[in-house]
Structure formats: C-alpha cells, structure tokens
Amino acid sequence: MSWFKPHATLNTAHETVVDRCINCGHHQEIKTTITMEFGEGNYNTGPICKPCYNSYRPVRQVQAG
Numbered sequence: 001m002s003w004f005k006p007h008a009t010l011n012t013a014h015e016t017v018v019d020r021c022i023n024c025g026h027h028q029e030i031k032t033t034i035t036m037e038f039g040e041g042n043y044n045t046g047p048i049c050k051p052c053y054n055s056y057r058p059v060r061q062v063q064a065g
C-alpha cells in the first residue's frame with residue numbers, strides 16, 4: 001500500500017509566489033495582483049511585490065480581517 005500526500009497539490013494558494021513586480025520590475029515575493037495607471041488611459045495589470053504594495057495604495061483597497 002503506497003502512501004502519499006493528497007493535499008500536496010491543494011496548497012498552491014498558500015505557497016509563496018515570486019514573479020516580476022510591475023512597479024519595481026524586480027522578481028520578488030508577490031503580494032497580490034493590481035491594476036496601476038501609468039498616465040492617461042495607460043493601465044497595466046500585474047503582480048506587485050510586498051514592499052511596493054506596502055508603499056502603494058490601490059484605489060480599491062481591500063482590508064481582510
């Protein structure tokens with residue numbers, strides 16, 4: 001009888017996500033995905049890292065908890 005971790009593939013939501021931050025352009029730990037405005041009508045949706053997120057307040061700020 002083989003044994004394996006059935007929950008191994010269900011933990012992706014809690015794993016650390018490292019991607020290219022649209023604000024600073026560095027590969028860092030991602031906080032969330034936001035839409036930023038770069039001038040008139042120029043919108044860019046993408047991931048934002050934790051340090052940038054802490055210093056940048058999105059228009060739609062969601063307070064969890």
Ligand SMILES: [Zn+2]
Pocket residue numbers: 021022023024025026028048049050051052053
């Ligand atoms: Zn950043």
